[in-house]
Amino acid sequence: MKTLLIILFMTTSFATEEKALQQIKSYGKALKSELKAAMKKSPEHAVEVCNLKAPQIQNKNSNENIKIGRVSTKNRNPNNFPKKWMLETIQAYQQNKIQKPFTVVSLENGKQGLLKPIKTMPLCLNCHGTNIDPKLYSTIKKKYPNDKAVGYKAGQIRGFFWAEY
Numbered sequence: 001m002k003t004l005l006i007i008l009f010m011t012t013s014f015a016t017e018e019k020a021l022q023q024i025k026s027y028g029k030a031l032k033s034e035l036k037a038a039m040k041k042s043p044e045h046a047v048e049v050c051n052l053k054a055p056q057i058q059n060k061n062s063n064e065n066i067k068i069g070r071v072s073t074k075n076r077n078p079n080n081f082p083k084k085w086m087l088e089t090i091q092a093y094q095q096n097k098i099q100k101p102f103t104v105v106s107l108e109n110g111k112q113g114l115l116k117p118i119k120t121m122p123l124c125l126n127c128h129g130t131n132i133d134p135k136l137y138s139t140i141k142k143k144y145p146n147d148k149a150v151g152y153k154a155g156q157i158r159g160f161f162w163a164e165y
């Protein structure tokens, strides 16, 4: 009976992990397609779209059981600074001590926390790179006066998707 319960527990918690990863995937996909469509018009327009739509898309892909979002220690939106439980894992990724595609940690409240690194791609450098167009950057600064999300190179970790469940 005990073994059965343990197996049952493990199966449900893996199933939830799978669901969290799927929510993160559809969140990432939706963000990228919005971004790409907006960039066709102009990078300034894409900043508007990120500003308005990123939080909306985040809420749409969260539910009562599984909350998801994005964080970075060099964050643009002040709401996207990592929570305490995330910091140790983020540092381990940044120091190359973890290479796994995602990491799950147990939280104090009995829930699970999941972190999945987001790589910087060439497209991202328009707004997160070392050489941002000054006019575009003034648009960004107007919306995000405390912006820290610059100076990245392609291939570096820009931030993390997170889930709590």
Ligand code: HEC
Residues within 6 Å of the ligand: 035, 043, 044, 046, 047, 050, 051, 054, 055, 070, 071, 072, 074, 075, 076, 077, 078, 080, 118, 119, 120, 121, 123, 124, 125, 126, 127, 128, 149, 158, 159, 160
């Ligand atoms: C058109 C400019 C633009 C481009 C291109 C862009 N971003 Fe962003 N990025 C933003 C803005 C604006 C925000 C703040 C969104 C918000 O308010 O939630 C942001 C926020 C983020 C965040 C959340 C953490 C934070 O700093 O607030 C991550 C992670 C991120 N971007 C990754 C990427 C990645 C990866 C790419 C390339 C696929 C990319 N961005 C391309 C403008 C851009």
